[in-house]
Amino acid sequence: MSALTLTLKYRPDQRVDMSPLVCQNLQGMEPTEIAGLELQSGKCRLRVDQLFNISGSDTQTIVIKNSFEKLDFIGKELDGGSITVEGDAGAYLAMGMKSGDIKVTGNAGLYAGCELKKGYLEVSGNVGDFLGGALPGNKMGMKGGLILVKGNAGERVGDHLRRGMILIEGNAGDYCGSRMIAGTIAVMGQTGRYLGYAMRRGTLLLWNPPLLSASFNDCGTHTLVFLPMLFNAFKTLNSRFADASAAFNRVQRYAGDMAEMGRGEVLVKK
Amino acid sequence: MIINGVSIDATFAEAFPMKATRAIITAQNEKWALIAAQAMTGFATSVIACGCEAGIERTLNPDETPDGRPGVSIMIFAMGGKGLAKQLETRAGQCVLTSPTSALFAGIDGGTRIPLGKNLRYFGDGFQIAKVIAGKRYWRVPVMDGEFLTEATTGQVDAIGGGNFLVLAESQPQALAACEAAIDEMKKIPNVIMPFPGGVVRSGSKVGSKYKALNASTNDAFCPTLKGMTHTDLSPEIESVMEIVIDGLSKEDIAQSMRVGIQAVCDLGAENGIKRISAGNYGGKLGPFHFHLQEIMA
Numbered sequence: 425m426s427a428l429t430l431t432l433k434y435r436p437d438q439r440v441d442m443s444p445l446v447c448q449n450l451q452g453m454e455p456t457e458i459a460g461l462e463l464q465s466g467k468c469r470l471r472v473d474q475l476f477n478i479s480g481s482d483t484q485t486i487v488i489k490n491s492f493e494k495l496d497f498i499g500k501e502l503d504g505g506s507i508t509v510e511g512d513a514g515a516y517l518a519m520g521m522k523s524g525d526i527k528v529t530g531n532a533g534l535y536a537g538c539e540l541k542k543g544y545l546e547v548s549g550n551v552g553d554f555l556g557g558a559l560p561g562n563k564m565g566m567k568g569g570l571i572l573v574k575g576n577a578g579e580r581v582g583d584h585l586r587r588g589m590i591l592i593e594g595n596a597g598d599y600c601g602s603r604m605i606a607g608t609i610a611v612m613g614q615t616g617r618y619l620g621y622a623m624r625r626g627t628l629l630l631w632n633p634p635l636l637s638a639s640f641n642d643c644g645t646h647t648l649v650f651l652p653m654l655f656n657a658f659k660t661l662n663s664r665f666a667d668a669s670a671a672f673n674r675v676q677r678y679a680g681d682m683a684e685m686g687r688g689e690v691l692v693k694k
Numbered sequence: 695m696i697i698n699g700v701s702i703d704a705t706f707a708e709a710f711p712m713k714a715t716r717a718i719i720t721a722q723n724e725k726w727a728l729i730a731a732q733a734m735t736g737f738a739t740s741v742i743a744c745g746c747e748a749g750i751e752r753t754l755n756p757d758e759t760p761d762g763r764p765g766v767s768i769m770i771f772a773m774g775g776k777g778l779a780k781q782l783e784t785r786a787g788q789c790v791l792t793s794p795t796s797a798l799f800a801g802i803d804g805g806t807r808i809p810l811g812k813n814l815r816y817f818g819d820g821f822q823i824a825k826v827i828a829g830k831r832y833w834r835v836p837v838m839d840g841e842f843l844t845e846a847t848t849g850q851v852d853a854i855g856g857g858n859f860l861v862l863a864e865s866q867p868q869a870l871a872a873c874e875a876a877i878d879e880m881k882k883i884p885n886v887i888m889p890f891p892g893g894v895v896r897s898g899s900k901v902g903s904k905y906k907a908l909n910a911s912t913n914d915a916f917c918p919t920l921k922g923m924t925h926t927d928l929s930p931e932i933e934s935v936m937e938i939v940i941d942g943l944s945k946e947d948i949a950q951s952m953r954v955g956i957q958a959v960c961d962l963g964a965e966n967g968i969k970r971i972s973a974g975n976y977g978g979k980l981g982p983f984h985f986h987l988q989e990i991m992a
Contacts (some may be wrong), residue, residue, distance in 0.1 A: 568826075587826065588826075606824070608825070625823070627823070627825070646840060646841075647840070648834075648840070648841060649761050649763070649797050649840075649841060649843045650761075650825055650827070650832060650834055650841070650843050652761055652762050653760055653761050653762075653827050653832075653843075654825070654827055656762070656828075657827050657828040687820070687821070687823075689823070
């Protein structure tokens with residue numbers, strides 16, 4: 425049984441809500457039934473076969489081809505199975521995902537992996553603001569799982585992050601780890617201003633020295649036993665994080681944000 | 695049955711169901727991992743008065759441990775789950791948390807989860823940090839030498855305690871040498887511990903006593919100095935008896951351990967003063983697991 429492949433026929437002017445096209449919703453459906461599903465696009469509702477050529481029948485392995493930045497809510501609340509996006513993904517990629525894995529070969533928009541609960545999200549390109557964050561007004565962002573971004577991330581990475589891990593091979597924008605409740609964000613590249621702004625707990629793991637606010641206090645240089653275990657857990661990833669040369673256990677530790685609870689930490693490679 | 699001049703009694707060892715867990719202790723080097731492990735498994739020879747039976751299973755190479763440092767695998771056995779959890783937590787808190795450079799990890803992934811560092815984290819007084827790595831929860835507790843890293847829980851499984859055999863020899867040095875040879879071989883078997891000092895017991899007990907306060911007392915039938923004044927199980931040439939007690943995760947593990955241990959004793963043979971191998975039991979009425987010596991050595 426080959427993967428259910430949805431190949432975009434044309435690029436609609438309005439954004440498209442792709443949330444109905446997740447593995448658990450399509451389970452047991454024939455391609456003809458899937459073709460008849462309707463997707464919201466602006467004020468219109470479009471049949472799936474108006475937008476996509478459909479081939480394959482394995483609804484637990486979905487491939488979206490020719491994807492572009494206006495396909496929103498891909499993999500929303502996905503609960504098992506896998507989705508591969510060939511091209512770019514729109515906003516709210518993998519929002520509230522419960523399990524399974526999503527891979528995007530291009531870039532992703534705002535709020536990728538927001539409020540993700542479990543599972544694996546990989547973006548080969550760049551992502552927009554609020555990666556793994558909380559929706560506006562909500563108090564908790566990502567609550568578990570793993571997000572890997574091979575490119576750069578926008579502002580407010582892990583805003584209100586509660587649990588789980590965000591790995592960024594490139595740079596992260598301003599306010600990275602803002603209002604973090606717990607969890608781990610690792611950034612191999614540069615970070616912007618206001619790193620860890622109002623973070624309560626959690627770990628920001630950095631390869632390069634950051635611009636730290638005055639509300640982060642230096643706790644000295646340390647060799648931490650948990651770091652080799654953390655890097656060991658990355659070994660299965662198709663990522664620079666899996667390289668043994670990327671691992672370290674000697675860090676400069678900063679505690680903060682002292683303007684908040686102050687139980688968070690910024691660990692910088694020494 | 696006679697092996698190399700050593701008579702194997704037609705009797706059996708009687709063993710009991712227990713609950714067990716395993717923990718892995720690591721440290722900066724093997725020396726300090728062993729120190730922590732010895733402390734954690736100290737005063738744990740018998741559930742009769744220690745609350746649990748514990749021992750070092752084996753040392754671990756850095757590539758076998760979760761944090762890539764030298765380590766030691768220890769096992770703890772108790773009569774029930776509650777007692778086991780209490781012993782594990784108390785010992786981990788007093789013996790591993792306190793030991794320099796140590797870290798503590800689960801040694802059993804399956805079974806019922808019981809707290810390992812889950813409650814020890816409160817020693818961190820609010821400065822402790824949780825980390826979920828590869829689906830397992832760990833606690834980083836700040837301590838004076840850096841950080842104490844511990845896994846939150848470990849697995850508790852059904853197990854068996856009280857496998858045993860007795861070595862009957864012509865002299866005390868010969869009995870001890872035979873037991874040492876047996877322990878050296880038995881330590882190579884996984885999933886078992888020999889909880890007594892050095893793995894050997896010289897004070898095997900029987901059920902009951904002439905004193906009402908005691909529910910166990912010396913096994914007079916196997917005491918060589920009482921040969922003329924009690925109903926003895928010893929022939930005139932036996933001058934010393936020592937016992938090896940085995941706790942294990944399964945019947946097969948204990949049987950395998952007994953087999954290699956008895957074989958090591960028999961390899962020394964009659965020319966080294968080893969005359970008989972026997973075993974301790976209560977007539978088969980108390981423990982559901984029976985390890986028949988002649989079946990094991992067949």
